[in-house]
Every structure is written in C-alpha cells, then in structure tokens.
Amino acid sequence: MHILVTGGAGYVGSATAAYFLAAGHRVTVYDSLVKGHRAAVPEGADFVQGDVGDAAALDVLFQMGQFDAVAHFAAFIEAGESMQQPGKYFRNNVANTQILLDAMMRHGVRRLIFSSTAGVYASKDAPLVEDDPLGPASVYGETKLMIERMLQWYHRQMGLQYAALRYFNACGAMLDPEGKPIRGEDHHPETHVIPLALQVPLGKRDAFYIFGTDYRTPDGTCIRDYVHVEDLASAHVLALEALGNGRACMIYNLGNGRGYSVRQVADIARQVTGVDFPVVETDRRPGDADMLVASSERISRELGWEPRYPDLHTIIASAWAWHSAYPDGYGDQP
Numbered sequence: 001m002h003i004l005v006t007g008g009a010g011y012v013g014s015a016t017a018a019y020f021l022a023a024g025h026r027v028t029v030y031d032s033l034v035k036g037h038r039a040a041v042p043e044g045a046d047f048v049q050g051d052v053g054d055a056a057a058l059d060v061l062f063q064m065g066q067f068d069a070v071a072h073f074a075a076f077i078e079a080g081e082s083m084q085q086p087g088k089y090f091r092n093n094v095a096n097t098q099i100l101l102d103a104m105m106r107h108g109v110r111r112l113i114f115s116s117t118a119g120v121y122a123s124k125d126a127p128l129v130e131d132d133p134l135g136p137a138s139v140y141g142e143t144k145l146m147i148e149r150m151l152q153w154y155h156r157q158m159g160l161q162y163a164a165l166r167y168f169n170a171c172g173a174m175l176d177p178e179g180k181p182i183r184g185e186d187h188h189p190e191t192h193v194i195p196l197a198l199q200v201p202l203g204k205r206d207a208f209y210i211f212g213t214d215y216r217t218p219d220g221t222c223i224r225d226y227v228h229v230e231d232l233a234s235a236h237v238l239a240l241e242a243l244g245n246g247r248a249c250m251i252y253n254l255g256n257g258r259g260y261s262v263r264q265v266a267d268i269a270r271q272v273t274g275v276d277f278p279v280v281e282t283d284r285r286p287g288d289a290d291m292l293v294a295s296s297e298r299i300s301r302e303l304g305w306e307p308r309y310p311d312l313h314t315i316i317a318s319a320w321a322w323h324s325a326y327p328d329g330y331g332d333q334p
C-alpha cells in the first residue's frame with residue numbers, strides 16, 4: 001500500500017514509517033517540521049514539507065499520492081503546555097485533523113490509523129481496558145478524545161475505516177541489528193520522563209525533577225506504562241493489515257501492562273547509566289493523572305500484537321544508547 005504518514009519526521013511517526021517500509025509498503029511523510037526532524041525520515045520514504053491544516057496543499061498531495069491509507073501522527077503533544085494554551089491544542093490537534101479527514105473524504109481515501117493516547121482515560125488503579133471510563137486530565141487528552149469521537153461519526157456517515165491506537169508512554173530508541181542507535185527521541189522542549197532522566201548523566205540538566213509526590217500511588221509519584229517505540233511501530237503495521245482486510249472501527253491500547261512510578265524510572269535510569277544522578281522532588285504540574293497502565297489484551301487477541309521489548313531496563317538501555325551517541329539529538333533544534 002502507499003501510506004501517507006503525517007508527522008513522520010517526529011519520534012513515533014519516523015519509527016513507524018521505517019516499519020511500514022520494512023513491511024514492503026510505500027511511504028510518503030508529510031510534516032511541517034514544526035517539531036520534527038528531516039533527518040529522522042527514513043531512507044526510502046518520500047518527504048513533503050507541509051501543514052496538515054493547509055487544505056489546498058493536502059489537495060495537491062492527495063492528487064499526486066494516490067494513497068491507500070493515512071497514518072496520522074501530526075499533533076502537539078505536551079500535556080502541560082495544553083493546560084496553558086488550550087486553543088493551540090484544539091486548533092492543531094482537533095481542527096487540523098478535521099481538515100485532514102475532509103481531504104481524505106474528497107479524495108476517496110477511507111483508511112486511517114490515528115495516534116491516540118492513554119490520556120483519554122480517567123486514572124484507574126488497575127490496568128485499563130478500552131471500555132473503561134474516559135476522562136482526560138489534560139486538554140491534550142481531551143483533544144485526542146474529541147478526535148476519536150469525530151472518527152466514529154466519519155465512520156458512520158462517510159464510511160471511514162479507522163484504528164485509534166491509544167499509546168501509553170512511548171519510549172526507547174530504534175537500534176540497527178548491530179545495536180547502533182538509528183533514531184530516537186528528540187523533543188524541544190523535552191517533557192518525557194526517560195529522556196529527562198538521561199539528560200542528567202549527560203550533563204545537559206542539573207537534576208531530574210519529580211513533579212508531585214502526593215499522588216494516590218504507593219510511593220506518591222505518578223505511575224505509567226512504558227512502551228517501546230518499535231513495539232508501537234509494529235502495532236501500526238498490524239492495524240494497517242487489518243484495515244486492508246476490511247476491519248472498520250478499532251480502538252486498541254498499546255502498553256505492557258506493567259506500571260512504574262517516576263521514582264522507579266529514575267532508579268532504573270541510574271542503574272542503566274551507572275550514574276547516581278541527583279533527583280529533586282517538586283510540586284505537581286497540572287494535567288497529570290495518578291496512574292495509567294494498559295491492558296493490551298484486546299490487540300494481542302485480535303491482531304496478534306506481542307511487544308518485543310517489554311522490559312524497562314532494555315527500553316532505557318536503548319534510549320541511553322541513542323542519547324549518549326547523539327546528546328544533541330538530530331542536531332537541528334529550531
């Protein structure tokens with residue numbers, strides 16, 4: 001299939017584009033580079049720079065591309081920022097996705113894989129299943145939930161086939177068969193726990209900050225489920241196959257079913273790096289739920305998804321390989 005990958009110069013999108021290519025598909029990456037990196041786009045993919053909110057540019061793209069499916073990663077992703085600037089998130093995530101969906105409908109492209117998030121759920125003390133109550137703690141999570149609802153209506157009214165994949169915490173780096181890192185996380189600003197921890201032993205930060213120690217969890221820090229970016233990528237390949245086989249509305253969690261507190265992540269990062277870096281406890285930031293851990297039983301049962309890298313030590317070791325080899329990431333910070 002020929003797949004349009006929006007946001008394919010970003011962290012998860014670029015890894016997934018590489019997986020689509022390896023599975024024998026043709027890939028066109030469409031990214032404004034507002035956050036992404038040209039160097040992250042895998043060799044073998046076509047690249048078009050443009051904005052998902054630009055309907056005229058999308059018309060040209062769809063006319064030229066003859067796409068069979070779209071994998072839509074392009075979004076703003078910082079939950080904290082979304083609480084300060086909600087409009088920025090509703091516009092780029094929700095409004096621009098609607099512009100993309102309408103372009104798809106105009107050009108007869110009816111298969112979509114959408115990057116949703118664990119942030120659509122209300123916090124729960126046990127692994128979340130897809131039918132659990134929804135209740136985003138952040139504007140960011142709300143934007144993803146609004147899009148999921150929109151997809152349901154485009155399915156009913158316009159025949160859209162879609163898979164909404166609710167990633168838990170994406171992490172880790174892609175390594176080549178010799179173990180050399182080939183792409184990894186490079187966000188500006190960085191807000192994700194593992195790269196923030198690894199930047200301390202690299203000398204890029206003074207300390208690792210824990211935001212909030214009074215959450216309703218055993219050690220008081222937030223608990224999350226960390227899933228390797230390559231395992232997310234492989235799930236997209238399976239979802240694409242399922243869409244090709246006529247499946248229509250799929251909603252799947254993607255996580256490992258095991259939660260780690262922020263303190264535990266810091267401890268494992270210290271073990272992996274061998275550096276006993278300083279950890280500072282500070283106040284909560286808005287928009288964080290107590291605990292989000294996935295049951296991914298549904299996608300395992302229905303599509304046969306099995307994570308290859310479920311172990312957090314392995315995940316952090318791959319991230320460390322990337323960050324220590326490329327302390328400045330792709331080196332093109334805007």
Ligand SMILES: NC(=O)c1ccc[n+]([C@@H]2O[C@H](COP(=O)([O-])OP(=O)(O)OC[C@H]3O[C@@H](n4cnc5c(N)ncnc54)[C@H](O)[C@@H]3O)[C@@H](O)[C@H]2O)c1
Pocket residue numbers: 006007008009010011012013030031032033034035036037050051052053072073074075076077092096115116117118166167168169170171187
């Ligand atoms: N990283 C995670 O832990 C995580 C967890 C859950 C869900 N997600 C979702 O997965 C997707 C990818 O996340 P990521 O970590 O790779 O983010 P990222 O910021 O690395 O990648 C997003 C990409 O989208 C591009 N982009 C943003 N707005 C655009 C627009 N209007 N037009 C064109 N390109 C645009 C950016 O330039 C960037 O390359 C996002 O939709 C995010 O919400 C990520």
